Amino acid sequence: xxxxxxxxxxxxxxxxxxxxxxxxxxxxxxxxxxxxxxxxxxxxxxxxxxxxxxxxxxxxxxxxxxxxxxxxxxxxxxxxxxxxxxxxxxxxxxxxxxxxxxxxxxxxxxxxxxxxxxxxxxxxxxxxxxxxxxxxxxxxxxxxxxxxxxxxxxxxxxxxxxxxxxxxxxxxxxxxxxxxxxxxxxxxxxxxxxxxxxxxxxxxxxxxxxxxxxxxxxxxxxxxxxxxxxxxxxxxxxxxxxxxxxxxxxxxxxxxxxxxxxxxxxxxxxxxxxxxxxxxxxxxxxxxxxxxxxxxxxxxxxxxxxxxxxxxxxxxxxxxxxxxxxxxxxxxxxxxxxxxxxxxxxxxxxxxxxxxxxxxxx
Amino acid sequence: xxxxxxxxxxxxxxxxxxxxxxxxxxxxxxxxxxxxxxxxxxxxxxxxxxxxxxxxxxxxxxxxxxxxxxxxxxxxxxxxxxxxxxxxxxxxxxxxxxxxxxxxxxxxxxxxxxxxxxxxxxxxxxxxxxxxxxxxxxxxxxxxxxxxxxxxxxxxxxxxxxxxxxxxxxxxxxxxxxxxxxxxxxxxxxxxxxxxxxxxxxxxxxxxxxxxxxxxxxxxxxxxxxxxxxxxxxxxxxxxxxxxxxxxxxxxxxxxxxxxxxxxxxxxxxxxxxxxxxxxxxxxxxxxxxxxxxxxxxxxxxxxxxxxxxxxxxxxxxxxxxxx
Ligand code: SF4
Ligand code: SF4
Numbered sequence: 252x253x254x255x256x257x258x259x260x261x262x263x264x265x266x267x268x269x270x271x272x273x274x275x276x277x278x279x280x281x282x283x284x285x286x287x288x289x290x291x292x293x294x295x296x297x298x299x300x301x302x303x304x305x306x307x308x309x310x311x312x313x314x315x316x317x318x319x320x321x322x323x324x325x326x327x328x329x330x331x332x333x334x335x336x337x338x339x340x341x342x343x344x345x346x347x348x349x350x351x352x353x354x355x356x357x358x359x360x361x362x363x364x365x366x367x368x369x370x371x372x373x374x375x376x377x378x379x380x381x382x383x384x385x386x387x388x389x390x391x392x393x394x395x396x397x398x399x400x401x402x403x404x405x406x407x408x409x410x411x412x413x414x415x416x417x418x419x420x421x422x423x424x425x426x427x428x429x430x431x432x433x434x435x436x437x438x439x440x441x442x443x444x445x446x447x448x449x450x451x452x453x454x455x456x457x458x459x460x461x462x463x464x465x466x467x468x469x470x471x472x473x474x475x476x477x478x479x480x481x482x483x484x485x486x487x488x489x490x491x492x493x494x495x496x497x498x499x500x501x502x503x504x505x506x507x508x509x510x511x512x513x514x515x516x517x518x519x520x521x522x523x524x525x526x527x528x529x530x531x532x533x534x535x536x537x538x539x540x541x542x543x544x545x546x547x548x549x550x551x552x553x554x555x556x557x558x559x560x561x562x563x564x565x566x567x568x569x570x571x572x573x574x575x576x577x578x579x580x581x582x583x584x585x586x587x588x589x590x591x592x593x594x595x596x597x598x599x600x601x602x603x604x605x606x607x608x609x610x611x612x613x
Numbered sequence: 614x615x616x617x618x619x620x621x622x623x624x625x626x627x628x629x630x631x632x633x634x635x636x637x638x639x640x641x642x643x644x645x646x647x648x649x650x651x652x653x654x655x656x657x658x659x660x661x662x663x664x665x666x667x668x669x670x671x672x673x674x675x676x677x678x679x680x681x682x683x684x685x686x687x688x689x690x691x692x693x694x695x696x697x698x699x700x701x702x703x704x705x706x707x708x709x710x711x712x713x714x715x716x717x718x719x720x721x722x723x724x725x726x727x728x729x730x731x732x733x734x735x736x737x738x739x740x741x742x743x744x745x746x747x748x749x750x751x752x753x754x755x756x757x758x759x760x761x762x763x764x765x766x767x768x769x770x771x772x773x774x775x776x777x778x779x780x781x782x783x784x785x786x787x788x789x790x791x792x793x794x795x796x797x798x799x800x801x802x803x804x805x806x807x808x809x810x811x812x813x814x815x816x817x818x819x820x821x822x823x824x825x826x827x828x829x830x831x832x833x834x835x836x837x838x839x840x841x842x843x844x845x846x847x848x849x850x851x852x853x854x855x856x857x858x859x860x861x862x863x864x865x866x867x868x869x870x871x872x873x874x875x876x877x878x879x880x881x882x883x884x885x886x887x888x889x890x891x892x893x894x895x896x897x898x899x900x901x902x903x904x905x906x907x908x909x910x911x912x913x914x915x916x917x918x919x920x921x922x923x924x925x926x927x928x929x930x931x932x933x934x935x936x937x
Contacts, residue, residue, distance in 0.1 A: 527701045564664070
């Protein structure tokens with residue numbers, strides 16, 4: 252079985268580790284590029300959401316490289332993503348590629364689910380090995396999340412953005428190479444220390460922005476033109492609402508299932524209905540970010556994303572009531588980095604102005 | 614007391630139920646005018662610009678109604694068949710509209726979720742009834758009347774009448790004779806009721822087809838049990854009710870081999886349709902290889918454009934059948 256899988260943020264580090272430990276030959280999909288996207292666009296329905304197109308392109312590239320099985324995630328609740336795997340498979344088959352698709356819930360939401368769905372994946376190395384491998388994978392996920400959230404805090408302050416990017420990437424590599432729980436922990440500590448040692452400017456308080464929206468475009472830098480980096484480089488602290496493991500402590504906006512509920516509660520006055528995807532969360536998260544004194548919120552969504560469109564049409568009311576600016580960016584294959592940067596710059600000015608007025612008042 | 618019903622979205626599914634119901638309660642029913650350019654333009658102004666055409670149109674209908682009525686009927690439709698949910702935009706509809714249009718009257722936004730059981734439909738009506746009167750008997754009587762009318766309506770659809778035809782037959786009150794359609798070819802025209810039967814939005818597609826001598830069948834004309842049977846033929850079904858009806862109806866007409874071609878009418882900016890369209894295209898290709906045409910309806914669809922494409926499509930089929 253030659254197995255491949257799509258990129259989503261840093262999850263590939265963990266997924267490839269798992270697959271290799273289970274004794275599979277992993278075909279690394281190329282990191283998505285413009286070429287991937289245009290390939291995906293060519294073979295996807297015109298109005299499919301952006302994630303569908305990027306994944307389509309990724310699969311085609313992986314199949315070209317010899318993959319015969321693709322491991323993918325089922326998607327976010329009752330929405331199109333839940334049907335991605337099925338349709339991707341049918342399109343690939345229609346094109347004459349005979350690939351198998353294994354669909355897991357993202358992003359390794361629960362190891363149990365993974366376990367259940369992965370019969371096909373597991374036969375090679377037997378079950379004893381499994382517990383160990385899963386523990387390590389789990390630890391790696393946590394470590395990756397820690398690393399990222401620390402990066403978010405430190406990037407705006409770093410004197411050399413280039414240096415901090417390099418240190419971060421070295422950190423990812425350390426975690427990738429670790430091969431036991433102890434090694435993962437060591438790698439994590441080393442990476443975090445290294446990040447902290449990058450010279451920083453502590454003379455100012457960066458603007459604080461919450462990043463919300465549809466999970467794939469929030470997590471995958473290729474889909475969002477590396478928005479976290481753009482913002483960080485502009486000296487903004489980005490707090491991401493979604494992490495690989497949504498409940499790692501200190502990272503997510505709130506913790507665990509309780510946190511999910513809390514976000515929903517916050518949304519209820521505006522949207523008292525689960526609408527699939529991250530729609531209701533997006534509304535609730537704006538409320539909570541406002542309460543925590545953030546300077547603004549950026550909502551990311553693929554063009555034609557149904558739940559986020561519903562959320563967006565409610566946003567103006569939330570934003571007005573809670574006094575927090577919200578910028579919605581709909582992303583599609585035509586979105587360019589330059590356009591995003593311009594809109595971000597304007598948004599920063601708005602937030603700065605608001606902060607100035609607030610300080611004058613108090 | 615006047616209740617306003619927008620002439621779009623669930624109108625084509627629920628009007629024959631709620632119209633007699635409200636009248637039974639002694640409430641006047643005001644329906645927005647048939648879709649037209651002004652309504653769409655107004656809707657485009659009020660809606661987030663990333664929304665699909667039908668949602669924009671709905672906003673236009675609401676704007677056209679809001680000053681003429683005391684209360685708006687815009688329920689939160691969650692499930693109409695007890696299994697599938699509707700598109701997220703239906704789920705969030707009252708909220709979307711409330712925060713987009715200013716100066717709205719009160720909204721009847723009760724939740725209708727038939728996953729809670731078959732009787733939920735009547736409980737839903739009962740809850741709405743209680744907003745207007747304390748007379749429970751009156752409400753029950755209104756429900757009974759509504760139910761009767763609704764069943765009659767569904768029967769007419771199964772006989773091959775379109776919702777619009779069925780509405781007018783019901784109004785006239787006499788039993789319709791089933792007139793066999795006399796066209797030379799038969800096409801399945803698949804799409805959501807609010808795009809197919811809205812003459813403005815579909816740029817008169819159904820009429821055009823009839824004028825070419827085409828017998829038209831639509832998802833509404835497939836019995837519910839048959840749709841259910843078709844659903845089992847898929848590995849995995851989509852999540853949304855109206856989309857699934859389209860997919861299953863497609864499978865139904867492919868299986869019973871009675872149609873000469875399939876037209877899928879899809880709305881610009883519709884999320885579910887990107888999946889639905891590809892899926893039925895692949896189904897058609899794999900199954901019977903009959904001609905397949907996609908007609909996308911957007912804000913500027915000109916009648917001429919659609920007409921030429923449909924005409925070419927019909928000609929192709931006629932030639933294939935040796936009629937032309
Ligand atoms: S949430 Fe948005 S992006 Fe995700 S599947 Fe649904 S429509 Fe597509
Ligand atoms: S199903 Fe499509 S057309 Fe209908 S409301 Fe949803 S997105 Fe709009």
